[in-house]
Amino acid sequence: MRIVLMGAPGSGKGTQAQRLVTELGIPQISTGDILRQHRKDGTELGKRADAIMAAGKLVDDATMLDIIRDRVAQPDAQRGFILDGFPRTQAQAEGLASLLLELGTPIDAVVLFEVGAEELVRRISGRRTCSLCNKVFNIYSAPPSSPASDCVAGSSEHQLFQRKDDQEDTVKERLRVYEANTRPVLSYYSDSGLLRTVSAEGSPDEITKRLRAALAASGAGASTNKARPARRAAARKRAATRKPAAARARARKAVRRKSASKPARKPAKPAKAKRRVPRKPAKRVAKRKSRAPRRKSKR
Numbered sequence: 091m092r093i094v095l096m097g098a099p100g101s102g103k104g105t106q107a108q109r110l111v112t113e114l115g116i117p118q119i120s121t122g123d124i125l126r127q128h129r130k131d132g133t134e135l136g137k138r139a140d141a142i143m144a145a146g147k148l149v150d151d152a153t154m155l156d157i158i159r160d161r162v163a164q165p166d167a168q169r170g171f172i173l174d175g176f177p178r179t180q181a182q183a184e185g186l187a188s189l190l191l192e193l194g195t196p197i198d199a200v201v202l203f204e205v206g207a208e209e210l211v212r213r214i215s216g217r218r219t220c221s222l223c224n225k226v227f228n229i230y231s232a233p234p235s236s237p238a239s240d241c242v243a244g245s246s247e248h249q250l251f252q253r254k255d256d257q258e259d260t261v262k263e264r265l266r267v268y269e270a271n272t273r274p275v276l277s278y279y280s281d282s283g284l285l286r287t288v289s290a291e292g293s294p295d296e297i298t299k300r301l302r303a304a305l306a307a308s309g310a311g312a313s314t315n316k317a318r319p320a321r322r323a324a325a326r327k328r329a330a331t332r333k334p335a336a337a338r339a340r341a342r343k344a345v346r347r348k349s350a351s352k353p354a355r356k357p358a359k360p361a362k363a364k365r366r367v368p369r370k371p372a373k374r375v376a377k378r379k380s381r382a383p384r385r386k387s388k389r
């Protein structure tokens with residue numbers, strides 16, 4: 091199963107992604123982590139990213155997509171993967187769609203973790219970080235054990251503080267930026283019928299339950315009306331790219347030849363036979379060709 095997870099900072103998306111990794115046995119793909127690794131290993135991609143970043147620019151969509159292409163080809167991603175933090179723009183979402191279409195492994199579901207703005211601000215501004223060991227606590231959901239303000243009880247060196255990023259004003263700005271960037275991506279996935287929204291308020295277990303239900307609905311969602319046009323379009327495109335035009339023309343001709351002889355043999359109902367025979371076989375051939383690789387990879 092190939093899944094894209096989306097959600098604001100503080101939506102708990104990371105926790106849920108980790109649970110999915112364990113449950114489904116597929117890797118979580120974080121473009122940030124991969125990029126760091128490529129740069130560390132000095133690969134060609136890493137060098138390209140280094141040059142871009144040295145020039146003070148953001149890594150471009152083409153480079154990001156190359157990273158994804160490289161990662162999804164790894165053996166552990168053959169049964170699926172969880173994308174977290176990508177795509178961030180509509181251009182990336184479109185690039186990802188055509189890359190996966192080319193590989194014959196399209197996205198199965200996009201899940202948005204939805205949390206009200208007030209709750210997000212509360213969650214993030216509740217974070218406290220240890221100045222010595224960087225351990226993160228949350229005064230609301232994961233407070234340090236006694237005494238209330240120490241990371242390690244009784245140690246004056248393990249002092250908890252609030253990072254600038256987690257202060258209320260900064261959080262509000264971060265959320266504003268997130269909203270502005272993400273909205274086009276969400277409407278893109280909504281239009282393609284892939285988007286599922288899950289309420290991410292409540293306990294992590296409750297959210298996991300909702301996430302499972304959303305993913306199950308996406309699996310069955312192949313037959314919902316919303317998902318159909320996008321899947322059909324994808325199937326058509328796949329069929330068109332895989333089968334040479336000449337072969338398709340031959341198939342059409344063969345069908346036509348068959349239908350031409352039909353009315354002569356069955357003069358009783360010429361109209362019906364004429365309409366049915368030429369259409370169905372042609373459609374079935376196209377469908378089978380395009381669906382086979384998808385079904386295989388879906389497990």
Ligand SMILES: [Zn+2]
Binds near residue numbers: 221222223248
């Ligand atoms: Zn500490």
